[in-house]
Amino acid sequence: HKMTTGLNLAGKLAFVAGVADSRGYGWAICKHLADAGAKVVVGTWPPALKAFAKRLARKDGFGADQVFPLDVSYSTTSEIPSSLLNDRHYTGFPPFDIESVAKEVHRTVGPVDILVHAVANSPCPSASLLAVSRRDYLATSSSSSYSFVACAQHFGPLMSPGGSMLCLTYAAGQGAVPGYGGGLSSAKAQLEADTRTLAWECGRRWGI
Secondary structure, eight states, X not given: OOOOOOOOOTTOEXXXXXXXXXXXXXXXXXXXXXXXXXXXXXXXXXXXXXXXXXXXXXXXXXXXXXXXXXXXXXXXXXXXXXHHHTSTTTTTOOOOSHHHHHHHXXXXXXXXXXXXXXXXXXXXXXXXXXXXXXXXXXXXXXXXXXXXXXHHHHHGGGSOTTOEEEEOOXXXXXXXXXXXTTTHHHHHHHHHHHHHHHHHHXXXXXXX
16 A cells, blocks of 8 residues: 655655565665655665565565665675675676666666665674674674665765765664674664764765
8 A cells, every 4th residue: 555655756766775575674665765756776685686576576566666686795896705706696696786786776777866775684683792703793784884884985976966865773773672683783873873974974075
């Protein structure tokens, strides 16, 4: 069913990063944007892309015009390990790093007006902070918070002036929430701090 937001986004292009199923906030955000008149394109984790594309074909899908393979753990193609490129879950896709996707979206669809970062990943999401290794902590931070910085770096110069970048946070970024583990609480706190700084920098540099 249609969701009423009161927004009129006709003629706007929205890119939502991190949508791979119909259970997360990203899916709901896409539906709201589409209902408000925006053209919606999404960035989906490559191993989940085929199943997600089938979901979009169903009647309850929001009808995204285009789905791009995107792995926010990699800012540029040079960061992608060769072993991953040979992984069967990643083969057959065009470049899926943030820089490549930003350029491809701009080339094939146009300048983005609204960028939504709906990503939160951890190798061990149920682990207590005391049990998280340095490697897993940094991996969580990389994919859940630094990825928003990378999106700003690569999408920002290609976005429409006056556009908007948004990300999703959680109460665990400001207070203790038992069970929200794997370093995700730290990543959300970092994401909030980065967003304040990015608002200052992107606003002055690109009018975003």
